[in-house]
Amino acid sequence: DQQVKQNSPSLSVQEGRISILNCDYTNSMFDYFLWYKKYPAEGPTFLISISSIKDKNEDGRFTVFLNKSAKHLSLHIVPSQPGDSAVYFCAAISTGTASKLTFGTGTRLQVTL
């Protein structure tokens, strides 16, 4: 059973607009969440993270929102740029148990001109 789900396999957004990537999780023990970005022929690179004690974390154009009651997080990219075109993976972990990082299947973002 997939504990981290990214239900949209792909998303297309116009340059300059907002990109919103969604992620849902089922394990209530998860308390730390990360977003990774992956370009073709490269490994995933860390983008931004959020602890469950927060509901928002911002880093430049990237903001992650966490809704613990809904077990939902989202990544907002504003404004979207062509270089943001990549696959975005959501990941979650239960820090208290040193459990493994659990990944979603990824969402492919295409930013068009």
Place this chain on the structure above:
Amino acid sequence: ETGVTQTPRHLVMGMTNKKSLKCEQHLGHNAMYWYKQSAKKPLELMFVYSLEERVENNSVPSRFSPECPNSSHLFLHLHTLQPEDSALYLCASSQDRRGGETQYFGPGTRLLVL
């Protein structure tokens, strides 16, 4: 060279072959990981090493054999693989195994088993 490197980047092997994947991290980290990424599936953790000791093996078939000779190097020895083992194999490292530590990934080895 910086970060996490993996060689080879691409590998084609027959089911009777023996090959090894190599990973090297230049970050001074103490934990290293092997992941498998198959098409349309989440990254699957295969092995975790912390301070050169294997601490987790997620029920991976014995045809995959990891080796961690020191904290900077990690190998994945492959033998008698199956076509369904074709995938992208990613190595990652983190400062230690505490939950929440960011993992840094290598570029991966794309493996095709014929």
